[in-house]
Amino acid sequence: MDESTATRPDADRRTSSRTAIVVKAVTLAVFVALAVTVGMLVDLPELEEIQQTVADLGPAAVFAFIGAYGLITLTPAPKAVLSMAAGAVFGFWAAVPIVIAGAMIGATAAFFLGQLLGRSAVEHFIGPKVEKIDRLLSRRGLVAVIGVRMVPVIPFTAINYASGLTGLRRRDYLLGTAIGMMPGIAAYVAIGAFGFDLDWPFWLALGSLGVLTVGAGLFAWRWKKHDEDSDDESDGERA
Template identity: 30%
Template structure:
């Protein structure tokens, strides 16, 4: 591939990597912490009170950057959404920002690398790509519903395997709603946590009352894939 053609394909991913380096150089990854949120709570609350619409837009934009660059701090951002805007608006803004950011990273990686990997990986990746084209939405939805799977990994793997953007975006949007709602709900109670000088208990996401329903939803997604495959074999 000529150098100019390679650059045209790689520039979106190169831009993401350059922005990631700049973010770390500026210390943005250190700002996205529970301690920083506690220290800036008065300033942030004042901004929300003075310009609520602008505050929501700024929050969504920052969340897009955090997810697109795979910076640590997405959980803190979700907590901040619940704290600043309440559980419902906070969850909605977090879902919007996370979905857009995931799509940005997905498009950059897919445009830059997916076709090259497909040409070099042989028949195995070809079968994976066919499976994603056929059932990718349900597989990805299952992964999104399980909060232990790294978010950045589930953004990149479908892109490198050649999944299409619309099912990726839809599965991401729907799959992150339950977990995001839980964390935004925790964030809505951060005022009392700050006043007590403590830290939020994020392990609640792994409690049986929350984790088991999420695993159940993920299992239902996979069960649908199994049933359609079985039905297809019976009709063949």
Template identity: 25%
Template sequence: MKIPSGWPFRLGIAGAVALLMLVLWLVLRQLGMPASLSPDALSGWLNGQGVWGPVFLFLMMVLAVVVGPIPTLPVSAASGLAFGVLAGTLLAATGALTGALIAFSVARILGREALREKLSSNPVFASDGSQWLLFWMVFLTRLIPLFSFALISYAAGVTAIHGWRFALASFLGMLPMTFVFAGLGTTFELNPFVTVAAAVVILLVMTTLPWYLSRRPGSRLARWLRLDPKR
């Protein structure tokens, strides 16, 4: 099978990112990052790192989003406990957005071209796919912590969404829960039933909406989402 032009470079980029994340994980563990990853333990460790504390928090969030060995919610809670609500929210959200953009870029480099060719008529993957639809899909999934931040970032990378739209939708969508966890720390718990129910509803909408729009290209919803080829 013939390897597409540019694949050695693409695989090299993906390998470099993977190696960088591995090195980052090993360095943080060597510096004493708690194995338990509880908000109290993490905040205590971060407070003991002096001026490097905010940097380590940022790097932990990047690592959590790109690779996923660290859950993002405890890190968000620790950010508020260690640096206060506003500063903690900004640090956690900035780190998560940076990690999301890295994951998005890796997926775009590796898989975007192939899916665009195979699914040229799909409003999610086509070259002229609806940016409005994709923006709201990313935004909604960011609101529910049950969705894997890393998985959504990689998945978005192979869609038609523009990078800046992905970044904006991710940042706006993650802010509410990041702020809540940074503000309430270990005292806050999500209601499992409500969280799972909301995630299921959003998942159903995201899986059925492209199919519906492909069958009803002239519907009012399609026009609102700017699926008109003349948009």
């Protein structure tokens, strides 16, 4: 067997692998493009329309809202508006678990979609963010997930898709997501539930969002500094 014959299978495998990566990357690009288009072109309903729909559906409105929230979570469309609408329609104590359920459905679906498409395809599409998310989440696991969810330094949707490609354990992702989302969701739901009264719960919710925003800035600064220090150490080791 000559050398060209021996190396042909390896070349074929590399070509096949590259083709698979391109196909997956294109699939992800099309999916995200469609999601963005839907998020930009489809207007979220007004509060009065949601209230009327809830009245028409009765108990089924809860499941309809959870499903809709889960689907919207797969897109970059703003979720805070729906969280506030849930508070206005269902009331604070009912809306919080409803919104969390919808957000978890979307976050879980995006996690498994990222796994299905593969790391190479997603890296090809969104670039170095996957590597940064991998370093952050794989090293600190559950604590890191709670941190980025509670004070998000990376967009919610990006974390969902990229987390499926990291070394993060599935249990840590799901538990950390559920815990980390609670403060922000509770604050947005409270604004919707108590915003019309402008009573102390509304101002407490508004203040909580302010604290989370400041915390997000500090967390982002420390994470960026830590990331730069890690890169410097890696460059020094290679030198």
